[in-house]
Amino acid sequence: MNQTDWLQYDVDQMVQGDRELLWHHLKPHKVFESKEQMIPVEAKGLMVKDIRGREYLDATSGGVWSVVVGFGRESMAKAISDQLIKMTYYAGALGNIPAIKLSKKILDYLPNQDRIFYSNSGSEANEKAYKMIRQLSHIDPERRGKYKVLFRNRDYHGTTIGALSSTGQSERRQHFGPFAEGFAEIPSALCYRCPFDLHYPGCDIRCAREAEEVILREGPDTVGGCIVEPITAGGGILPPVAEYYPILREICDKYGIYLIFDEVVCAFGRTGKFWGYEHYDVKPDMVTMAKGMASSYMPLSATTATNEIFAKFLNDPNDESDRLNFYRDISTYGGCAAAMSAGLENLRIIEDENLVERSRILGDYFLDRLKELSELPIVGDVRGKGLFCGLEFVRNKKTKEPISEAEMAKIMGDVAAEGVLVGRTNTSLPGNNTIMNFAPALCVTKEQLDRIVTAVKKALEKF
Ligand SMILES: Cc1ncc(COP(=O)(O)O)c(C=O)c1O
Numbered sequence: 001m002n003q004t005d006w007l008q009y010d011v012d013q014m015v016q017g018d019r020e021l022l023w024h025h026l027k028p029h030k031v032f033e034s035k036e037q038m039i040p041v042e043a044k045g046l047m048v049k050d051i052r053g054r055e056y057l058d059a060t061s062g063g064v065w066s067v068v069v070g071f072g073r074e075s076m077a078k079a080i081s082d083q084l085i086k087m088t089y090y091a092g093a094l095g096n097i098p099a100i101k102l103s104k105k106i107l108d109y110l111p112n113q114d115r116i117f118y119s120n121s122g123s124e125a126n127e128k129a130y131k132m133i134r135q136l137s138h139i140d141p142e143r144r145g146k147y148k149v150l151f152r153n154r155d156y157h158g159t160t161i162g163a164l165s166s167t168g169q170s171e172r173r174q175h176f177g178p179f180a181e182g183f184a185e186i187p188s189a190l191c192y193r194c195p196f197d198l199h200y201p202g203c204d205i206r207c208a209r210e211a212e213e214v215i216l217r218e219g220p221d222t223v224g225g226c227i228v229e230p231i232t233a234g235g236g237i238l239p240p241v242a243e244y245y246p247i248l249r250e251i252c253d254k255y256g257i258y259l260i261f262d263e264v265v266c267a268f269g270r271t272g273k274f275w276g277y278e279h280y281d282v283k284p285d286m287v288t289m290a291k292g293m294a295s296s297y298m299p300l301s302a303t304t305a306t307n308e309i310f311a312k313f314l315n316d317p318n319d320e321s322d323r324l325n326f327y328r329d330i331s332t333y334g335g336c337a338a339a340m341s342a343g344l345e346n347l348r349i350i351e352d353e354n355l356v357e358r359s360r361i362l363g364d365y366f367l368d369r370l371k372e373l374s375e376l377p378i379v380g381d382v383r384g385k386g387l388f389c390g391l392e393f394v395r396n397k398k399t400k401e402p403i404s405e406a407e408m409a410k411i412m413g414d415v416a417a418e419g420v421l422v423g424r425t426n427t428s429l430p431g432n433n434t435i436m437n438f439a440p441a442l443c444v445t446k447e448q449l450d451r452i453v454t455a456v457k458k459a460l461e462k463f
Pocket residue numbers: 064120121122123124126156157158159229233234262263264265290291
């Protein structure tokens with residue numbers, strides 16, 4: 001084999017290399033001793049081919065809901081390569097042309113946000129928001145001491161220690177402590193498993209109101225932020241009820257707390273609106289985004305803020321006591337020009353192909369089709385918005401006892417055997433890893449959605 005041609009490979013050698021050299025994300029490697037791991041080698045649209053030549057319909061947008069425009073878009077590759085040739089890289093202390101263009105486009109979609117700070121991953125985008133809040137707790141007399149950030153049980157905000165400290169999934173956190181100080185948990189917001197055993201609408205939206213109790217317990221003078229996924233993703237597809245965010249917003253306003261929407265998953269049309277928070281009558285103080293921003297053709301994330309927040313960092317560099325009061329943050333690859341070009345081309349595709357509207361219309365169709373499965377004894381709940389849906393599996397519909405991890409793994413294998421890749425809650429919370437999730441690329445067809453439902457139905461009928 002010509003060793004300089006990296007596209008040529010020996011299949012068995014690659015499979016062996018995968019087993020012996022790579023340390024895969026979120027995978028217990030012991031299973032590879034007896035089971036070969038799929039290696040995807042080619043993909044176009046929603047179809048993925050693996051190293052053994054098997055083809056799958058991918059209902060996960062690349063495993064973690066990010067490839068919103070679908071695989072193999074030549075215009076994306078061209079936008080990236082053109083930019084790399086024209087102006088490869090310069091540090092983010094300076095701007096670049098695609099970054100300026102992309103900022104204008106994204107901020108046009110965010111009417112009350114004025115500034116955008118670029119980084120590389122969802123975790124990092126959230127860390128940036130926390131660092132803004134923390135720095136203000138030192139430099140802004142009106143916010144002195146307000147460094148804590150509230151996060152919701154079942155929400156995920158990332159893998160770095162700060163982001164993990166603000167993640168409400170015990171299995172993701174386990175053994176990674178001690179965690180960063182300055183984060184406090186508020187309840188999850190899912191009626192199907194109400195944390196207070198109440199029933200909507202008679203519950204007075206206790207899950208939202210409880211945030212005030214937590215603020216009072218922590219000390220209102222210490223709390224500066226509250227981060228939420230508009231629709232919780234990895235915790236099991238949890239869209240709160242309509243009243244939830246307006247109540248949370250009111251509580252945040254009462255105590256001078258910045259409400260941060262972690263749009264890392266929901267943005268760019270995933271839920272049938274451009275942003276997930278747009279399903280609710282609420283405005284953010286900060287927004288973080290990643291995955292769908294460049295559809296994972298390049299790593300790209302961002303944190304946005306209002307001019308009011310930005311202005312607090314406008315220091316006087318000649319005043320010794322004010323010298324360090326600008327936002328002193330950096331990320332080598334944040335703002336990297338080719339990622340911006342990918343972001344621009346990604347948005348062009350979303351707009352030209354009407355993908356947000358497509359997500360809304362086909363999402364309604366898909367949810368209706370999935371609801372047909374609720375006749376099966378194992379399907380406890382069907383929920384979602386746009387092309388972001390979930391099925392929760394239970395042993396008993398009355399008691400809502402979840403199925404076991406082993407049973408969930410078997411169902412996932414059975415769906416894959418039908419040639420369809422779906423997602424699931426994975427090491428989130430005990431008893432919570434039994435929710436199958438669907439987030440196909442937004443260019444999915446009705447026929448492909450039907451194929452996903454048929455494959456899942458076949459797998460579930462074996463249960
Ligand atoms: C809602 C949410 N926020 C943040 C992150 C972290 O993003 P990343 O893996 O790019 O760091 C994720 C990842 O899945 C996520 O789902």
